[in-house]
Amino acid sequence: QQQVKQSPQSLIVQKGGISIINCAYENTAFDYFPWYQQFPGKGPALLIAIRPDVSEKKEGRFTISFNKSAKQFSLHIMDSQPGDSATYFCALYSSASKIIFGSGTRLSIRP
Amino acid sequence: DGGITQSPKYLFRKEGQNVTLSCEQNLNHDAMYWYRQDPGQGLRLIYYSQIVNDFQKGDIAEGYSVSREKKESFPLTVTSAQKNPTAFYLCASSTGQNNQPQHFGDGTRLSIL
Numbered sequence: 423q424q425q426v427k428q429s430p431q432s433l434i435v436q437k438g439g440i441s442i443i444n445c446a447y448e449n450t451a452f453d454y455f456p457w458y459q460q461f462p463g464k465g466p467a468l469l470i471a472i473r474p475d476v477s478e479k480k481e482g483r484f485t486i487s488f489n490k491s492a493k494q495f496s497l498h499i500m501d502s503q504p505g506d507s508a509t510y511f512c513a514l515y516s517s518a519s520k521i522i523f524g525s526g527t528r529l530s531i532r533p
Numbered sequence: 534d535g536g537i538t539q540s541p542k543y544l545f546r547k548e549g550q551n552v553t554l555s556c557e558q559n560l561n562h563d564a565m566y567w568y569r570q571d572p573g574q575g576l577r578l579i580y581y582s583q584i585v586n587d588f589q590k591g592d593i594a595e596g597y598s599v600s601r602e603k604k605e606s607f608p609l610t611v612t613s614a615q616k617n618p619t620a621f622y623l624c625a626s627s628t629g630q631n632n633q634p635q636h637f638g639d640g641t642r643l644s645i646l
Contacts, residue, residue, distance in 0.1 A: 428575075453631075456634055463640070464639050465625075465638050465639045465640050466623070466637050467637065468634040468635075468636075471634060473632070515631075515632050521578070521635070523576040524575055526573070
């Protein structure tokens with residue numbers, strides 16, 4: 423059963439633009455929402471994460487926006503750079519140690 | 534440097550053959566995980582272990598087996614019962630405490646000859 427929907431599947435953004443990736447989930451049993459970044463041939467690496475008691479978290483050019491009532495959270499990459507070209511996964515963690523990953527978004531930044 | 538080491542990076546399997554993927558971590562993490570990654574499908578959990586000598590099935594355990602004899606090691610065997618083993622396999626570890634991120638290795642790509 424799919425509990426998280428990630429969109430878009432792929433995204434092309436001009437250098438300097440804003441990249442936005444969205445995830446929507448189906449129940450409220452989750453309490454930690456990380457985003458992972460994966461380069462080809464490598465494992466995913468934690469990029470940024472948020473807990474549901476805050477609505478936004480910013481680290482450098484990366485921001486997570488969290489809407490608990492809508493059960494949605496999104497990743498914003500400001501001033502997107504070619505080095506940001508990668509696949510991005512959202513994830514949902516529950517207190518029962520259950521982890522669910524989104525299906526991934528392949529981001530390409532055009533120079 | 535602390536981290537997770539997966540080997541080999543590339544592996545080829547003949548029909549009817551079992552193969553074992555290695556995963557070693559020196560992060561002193563209690564929990565370890567195996568995922569399968571197929572294009573467009575994200576990561577699917579195969580097996581996980583929260584403590585030595587104990588492990589649980591994930592969402593797609595059929596055709597796979599694991600052992601956890603040491604805290605540092607969590608090898609995955611892809612058996613001949615797994616009819617579609619071609620995929621990218623990722624090992625991860627975490628402290629096992631609530632809401633702690635997973636750390637991933639760089640994966641093993643398994644292909645069928």
